Amino acid sequence: MRETDLIGLIQSLNAAQAPGLVKGIGDDCAILRPKAGEDILVTTDFLLEDVHFLRATHSAADCGWKALARGLSDIAAMGGTPQYAFVSLALAPWSDARWVRGFYTGMQRLAQRHGVVVAGGDLTRSDKVLCDIVVLGAVRRGQALCRSGARPGDRLYVTGLLGGSALGLETQHGAAWKRHLRPEPRVEAGRALAARFKATACMDLSDGLALDLHRLCRESGCRAELNGTLPVFPGSSIQQALAGGEDYELLFAAPADRPIPHSIAGLPITEIGHCSKGSPGRIRFDGNPLPAAGWDPFSKPQRSS
């Protein structure tokens, strides 16, 4: 299979055109035409064989889905609308045309659900399958949600249930395993948090609540008190809900006097605590200090997920 054949295959899977896409796959660059009054969001995420997925347990379609889901989740965390994906893919000797087709089909399924167009990328080969995905999104000018906007007194919330992905990684079956393989980026909820509910800060939970909340608080210059009630995924432990990564739920803050509903777009919202004055990044859980533990690729043995 030559590079031109591969590009042809990818183009055939990507017939979709977006109004702002002047030129997609096939030139030195893609050309995008932004709308007036919008800011552009950019995020990039690796999905690497033997670091983020295993050939033995993740199908090609799982890999394609997950690679894109990670990027969409970052756009959701800023309250934006994802628009374009750029896929850099290095193929290994074992990943044949069938695998490539499966990968793009899995990605395409998630992309279509969110109206995202694959607009470019790079192709090469390597010893292992390597994917880096870039997602561009749009948000009304000045309305993007950052990690740094939480203030003492703000209440803290999460979407959905926590710990499911870590449980799935452990047991490799059932709803938790599906959760791990095919995470659902919370795009609609993120958009509502920015546009309707005016959250003060938001981020996605990719590395575990304890570590990610620590980061949000450090950026916001406050500390956090968790009230001890967490929306735990059925069967997951509190530890998995606190420090398991890859839940891809949203963590957000909002002023105490702002009414936040119990669900947004069918997704449950749980109040888990509040921000307070004090050492930036410190967290107490049910009255006790909570270490900022979670997924850090540089401080742990490699995860084989």
Place this chain on the structure above:
Amino acid sequence: MRETDLIGLIQSLNAAQAPGLVKGIGDDCAILRPKAGEDILVTTDFLLEDVHFLRATHSAADCGWKALARGLSDIAAMGGTPQYAFVSLALAPWSDARWVRGFYTGMQRLAQRHGVVVAGGDLTRSDKVLCDIVVLGAVRRGQALCRSGARPGDRLYVTGLLGGSALGLETQHGAAWKRHLRPEPRVEAGRALAARFKATACMDLSDGLALDLHRLCRESGCRAELNGTLPVFPGSSIQQALAGGEDYELLFAAPADRPIPHSIAGLPITEIGHCSKGSPGRIRFDGNPLPAAGWDPFSKPQRSS
């Protein structure tokens, strides 16, 4: 070294702020504010250990320079102004903090020269060093140069000298080797070709003139006649000038009645032939058919460059 320390190191190297950059490194996404009347260009390129560089021959600074140069060259090929880079980097066990510092220092040197700000990325680890770089640029609305605009009768030109990078890869010394390690993206020339000289088509020579010209002609629906005179890098063979990759010069087309100067921004411009009617993508060189040979990662043994 933890992920947060690495991000701190990277942020410290990137104090530069650009007017359109609302938020750079440190949140789930970067936030960009595009100018009215501009299109946005996006390109992504891998730079992988043992595929695109060797630890033994490429310094950390060479890798950082080259990773960015590949992306800037794509923006140059569209006639745009590069603005932001996003760097996804997977570190190997051998690449320590000193290597990371060298990598970003080399990248920063080239970035500053072109006013480019590193605005985000991803960090993880792997068996080998893996880099994927995304560059965003701007171009006046509708003015981007594509591969598809050449017409029969247009003259064909290249910037600079060809074959230097292939010679450098072979000899590993002198100006040619420097050319291979630290390619110079032709940003100023590309901008002038779009804005002043109204080239009809343009692309950068990353995989060799024969293969890249074949692609340009295929996209433009024409064939090409090369007149046999090529601006060959001193010491390089004709074969290296025709099929050696990574010269990162610009190949462009312009109507025969449009005056193209002999140099742009100090860079020599050479007329190498013209476009004609016929089977799209076919090329004749000095009267003989020229096969579309060049760097294709899927049809050749891996390059150790």
